[in-house]
Amino acid sequence: MVRLIVSGAVVLLALAGAAVAQAPKPGGVANAVIQPEPPGLMLGLLQNGPTQMVAGNIYEGLLRYSETLEPKPGLAESWTVGPDGKTYTFSLVKNATWHDGKPFTAADVLFSVEFLKQTHPRARGNMAKVTSVAAPDPHTVVFTLSEPFGPFLGVFEVGSLPMIPKHVYEGTDYKTNPANNTPIGTGPFMFKEWKKGSFIRLVKNPNYHVAGRPYLDEIYWHVIPDAASRAVAFETGKVDILPGGSVENFDVPRLSQMKGACVTGKGWEFFGPHSWLWLNNRQGPTANKAFRQAVSYAIDRDFARDVIWNGLGKPAIGPVSSSTRFFNAKLGQYSYDPAKAKALLKQSGYKGETLRLLPVPYGETWQRWAEAVKQNLEDVGIKTEIVATDVAGWNQKTSEWDYDIAFTYLYQYGDPALGVARNYISSQIAKGSPFNNVEGYSNPAVDKGFAEAAVAVSPAERQALYDGVVKTVIEDAPVAWLLELQFPTITRCKVKDLVTTGIGVNDGFRDAWIER
Amino acid sequence: MALFLARRLGKGILVLLAIVVLNFFLIRLAPGDPALVMAGEAGAGDELYVAQLREKFGLDQPLPLQLGLYLRSILSLDLGYSVRQQMPVGRLILDRLPATLLLTGTAFLISLTLGVALGALAARRAGRLADTAITALALLFYATPLFWVSLMAIIVFSVRLDWLPAFGFETVGGGYTGLARAADIARHLVLPSLTLGLFFMAVYVRMTRASMLEVAGLDFVKTARAKGLREGTVQRRHVLRNALLPVVTLAGLQAGTLVGGAILTETVFAWPGIGRLMYEALLQRDYNLLLGVFVVSSAMVLLFNLVTDVIYRVVDPRIEAAS
Numbered sequence: 001m002v003r004l005i006v007s008g009a010v011v012l013l014a015l016a017g018a019a020v021a022q023a024p025k026p027g028g029v030a031n032a033v034i035q036p037e038p039p040g041l042m043l044g045l046l047q048n049g050p051t052q053m054v055a056g057n058i059y060e061g062l063l064r065y066s067e068t069l070e071p072k073p074g075l076a077e078s079w080t081v082g083p084d085g086k087t088y089t090f091s092l093v094k095n096a097t098w099h100d101g102k103p104f105t106a107a108d109v110l111f112s113v114e115f116l117k118q119t120h121p122r123a124r125g126n127m128a129k130v131t132s133v134a135a136p137d138p139h140t141v142v143f144t145l146s147e148p149f150g151p152f153l154g155v156f157e158v159g160s161l162p163m164i165p166k167h168v169y170e171g172t173d174y175k176t177n178p179a180n181n182t183p184i185g186t187g188p189f190m191f192k193e194w195k196k197g198s199f200i201r202l203v204k205n206p207n208y209h210v211a212g213r214p215y216l217d218e219i220y221w222h223v224i225p226d227a228a229s230r231a232v233a234f235e236t237g238k239v240d241i242l243p244g245g246s247v248e249n250f251d252v253p254r255l256s257q258m259k260g261a262c263v264t265g266k267g268w269e270f271f272g273p274h275s276w277l278w279l280n281n282r283q284g285p286t287a288n289k290a291f292r293q294a295v296s297y298a299i300d301r302d303f304a305r306d307v308i309w310n311g312l313g314k315p316a317i318g319p320v321s322s323s324t325r326f327f328n329a330k331l332g333q334y335s336y337d338p339a340k341a342k343a344l345l346k347q348s349g350y351k352g353e354t355l356r357l358l359p360v361p362y363g364e365t366w367q368r369w370a371e372a373v374k375q376n377l378e379d380v381g382i383k384t385e386i387v388a389t390d391v392a393g394w395n396q397k398t399s400e401w402d403y404d405i406a407f408t409y410l411y412q413y414g415d416p417a418l419g420v421a422r423n424y425i426s427s428q429i430a431k432g433s434p435f436n437n438v439e440g441y442s443n444p445a446v447d448k449g450f451a452e453a454a455v456a457v458s459p460a461e462r463q464a465l466y467d468g469v470v471k472t473v474i475e476d477a478p479v480a481w482l483l484e485l486q487f488p489t490i491t492r493c494k495v496k497d498l499v500t501t502g503i504g505v506n507d508g509f510r511d512a513w514i515e516r
Numbered sequence: 517m518a519l520f521l522a523r524r525l526g527k528g529i530l531v532l533l534a535i536v537v538l539n540f541f542l543i544r545l546a547p548g549d550p551a552l553v554m555a556g557e558a559g560a561g562d563e564l565y566v567a568q569l570r571e572k573f574g575l576d577q578p579l580p581l582q583l584g585l586y587l588r589s590i591l592s593l594d595l596g597y598s599v600r601q602q603m604p605v606g607r608l609i610l611d612r613l614p615a616t617l618l619l620t621g622t623a624f625l626i627s628l629t630l631g632v633a634l635g636a637l638a639a640r641r642a643g644r645l646a647d648t649a650i651t652a653l654a655l656l657f658y659a660t661p662l663f664w665v666s667l668m669a670i671i672v673f674s675v676r677l678d679w680l681p682a683f684g685f686e687t688v689g690g691g692y693t694g695l696a697r698a699a700d701i702a703r704h705l706v707l708p709s710l711t712l713g714l715f716f717m718a719v720y721v722r723m724t725r726a727s728m729l730e731v732a733g734l735d736f737v738k739t740a741r742a743k744g745l746r747e748g749t750v751q752r753r754h755v756l757r758n759a760l761l762p763v764v765t766l767a768g769l770q771a772g773t774l775v776g777g778a779i780l781t782e783t784v785f786a787w788p789g790i791g792r793l794m795y796e797a798l799l800q801r802d803y804n805l806l807l808g809v810f811v812v813s814s815a816m817v818l819l820f821n822l823v824t825d826v827i828y829r830v831v832d833p834r835i836e837a838a839s
Contacts, residue, residue, distance in 0.1 A: 031688075037796070039554070039557075039602075039800075040601070046554075048554075048557035048558050121558070121562045121565040122558075124562070124564075176602075180602055181603075195788070196608070196788065197612060197615075197789070197793065198685055198688065198786075201689070218689070222684075222688060222786075223788075224684075225783045225792055228667060228784070229670070229784055229785070232670055232671075232682050233683065236674055238684075389547070390548075390799055391800075392548025392553045392556075392800070392801045393547040395556040396547040396549075397547065399552060432552075432563050432566050433555060433563065433566065434552075434556055436562075
């Protein structure tokens with residue numbers, strides 16, 4: 001009996017604790033790190049990571065996405081898809097206003113699509129099959145497509161299709177509009193102040209269209225250029241939020257073990273950062289399929305994850321990330337097998353040429369990874385030399401195809417048609433961009449498969465088509481897949497509900513609150 | 517004197533123009549360009565996007581035309597426009613200049629006064645304990661890399677002891693005004709200016725000590741002593757003053773780096789100054805901004821060279837007589 005009472009009391013206490021912990025308190029200031037300092041905050045013109053991380057609070061898209069990439073309401077409160085998969089109707093929230101007080105309407109959506117088609121390369125691609133965008137009334141928008149496009153419901157996130165105020169930009173030169181320095185969106189926070197080199201300050205939008213949100217009064221984004229100093233900033237309590245990638249990986253275990261520190265790898269499901277080695281399919285030993293397969297077998301992915309990435313991430317088994325739709329775990333092929341690599345190497349006729357290995361110039365972790373891969377390759381008899389570059393040099397060399405083996409990682413944006421196909425289809429072979437088919441892989445069957453899968457209507461049909469393509473691509477080994485990367489977000493545990501969607505910190509601090 | 521100044525200024529302007537032309541070509545030798553960097557950061561980019569950016573940056577024009585346009589704007593005292601930052605270069609630099617001058621100026625004063633004072637003390641006590649201690653300390657600071665000293669200072673004084681802020685120019689969101697703000701900035705200034713100043717302090721100590729010992733053995737110092745002057749006066753008025761020339765030369769060099777010479781310190785301490793602006797512009801291949809910083813810092817070097825030469829004449833009148 002006594003035990004019963006005690007356990008009952010424990011349950012009650014636990015329930016009470018949960019109830020207290022789950023009642024968000026309004027107020028408070030969030031201090032976060034932003035690295036590097038963004039060039040600007042106009043999300044329609046700039047699509048780099050730091051810009052989206054800050055501006056994801058200022059701007060909004062029509063939809064948001066859960067951790068499993070299910071669409072959730074954003075500026076659209078509901079949506080329907082026509083039975084032919086060619087019409088998408090969105091009902092907009094009725095009480096949303098821009099930060100300058102003007103109402104947000106369907107006209108803004110129409111304008112945003114036109115705006116982004118001119119300035120946003122990804123939106124340009126996503127909207128390629130759209131034949132018309134219409135506004136039958138001020139709170140309804142209808143997209144009509146020329147043919148079905150499977151991933152279409154996945155392209156309305158704030159970074160992919162941010163809503164731009166028509167009354168501010170219409171008839172102006174977008175790129176020189178003075179409003180770019182004082183961005184105006186519909187989001188939960190408003191731009192207040194930017195002291196270049198020091199901090200960006202956002203304040204609560206009191207007229208936000210979701211009642212009671214946001215909870216926070218202010219957000220300070222601190223600009224701290226040195227990685228060690230960013231770690232110190234968290235240790236000394238100057239900042240409470242370190243978004244993914246803001247400290248070197250070897251500092252992550254130390255910081256996350258601090259008292260009162262919480263860490264999460266969530267919030268990157270939509271992006272699915274996927275890393276691999278580009279193997280130059282055009283020339284040298286890497287033009288040979290057996291050689292490329294040998295590279296894939298030579299690499300110890302578990303070592304890289306455990307030692308270089310401190311246990312974060314997963315081995316990448318093929319072109320599709322496990323957080324992206326239509327991933328199939330059964331299709332993997334390459335494990336760490338140096339003996340097999342050596343056999344394949346012999347078969348490829350490799351004569352011991354030295355290959356140029358180009359690391360990603362994003363800090364220590366990548367440099368060390370390049371050294372580990374060099375070691376792996378040397379163990380099976382492939383000679384490499386590491387080429388040192390900075391970011392500009394890396395972009396130049398990869399987009400001009402001036403490399404033999406190059407590290408990279410790309411986002412997948414939730415669907416193979418958006419973030420995977422671009423690296424493998426031959427229409428994406430073009431100099432001048434480091435984000436297309438840089439390795440120069442060309443297989444008509446793969447081109448055809450990706451094209452059919454993109455426009456197939458039923459998910460089952462798409463799954464079957466993607467399985468076929470992925471199998472071929474894995475066999476051809478145009479690149480050597482490395483890891484599905486994880487960029488842990490480290491926070492003080494008192495910061496609650498920071499990451500609530502598959503877009504994570506990049507989706508704004510709408511639901512975040514601070515326990516006091 | 518006026519003729520001397522006019523001649524030197526004229527030469528200085530020519531040198532500045534030569535520097536501008538040289539730098540213009542030099543930074544274009546680095547691989548990549550600002551358009552590719554921005555496309556790279558976007559994580560996506562088609563040819564149209566990169567072409568649009570190149571046009572915005574004016575990179576679609578032939579190189580000689582780009583140089584001509586740049587020289588024309590420099591000659592009309594306009595440093596151009598940073599497309600990346602969407603702001604005139606002049607304003608970007610002016611925004612950052614006060615922070616840098618405060619940091620480097622403070623470091624300059626600390627290193628010069630402490631360096632000369634300790635150097636003079638060491639020379640006077642040559643061979644004794646004080647001399648050994650000062651020389652050893654100077655050697656230590658001279659040999660230790662700046663970034664390591666910075667990081668150690670942060671770990672000891674900010675993380676462990678929590679005496680001083682680890683980084684930044686002032687308390688963000690502190691809302692201080694007037695004297696309270698000045699005190700806040702001063703607290704933030706301590707660590708970066710000390711670590712930046714230590715290296716030059718060490719140089720001044722060694723230079724002053726060596727130079728004073730050399731002068732101390734000369735005949736006129738014996739004469740001064742023979743006149744019956746007190747030792748302090750001999751050291752101050754006869755030895756130190758004659759030993760200062762090499763120190764002035766060095767101080768002139770350090771003063772020349774006041775604008776652009778604190779990249780490491782500014783980075784480690786997140787100090788919002790010119791050095792960081794320049795370093796980031798370099799990584800981003802922001803040509804106009806980078807050239808702008810180069811122009812301003814070369815102008816400063818030339819200016820301080822001139823000032824140094826004038827000071828020579830004040831410290832040692834023989835120089836004017838000779839020229």
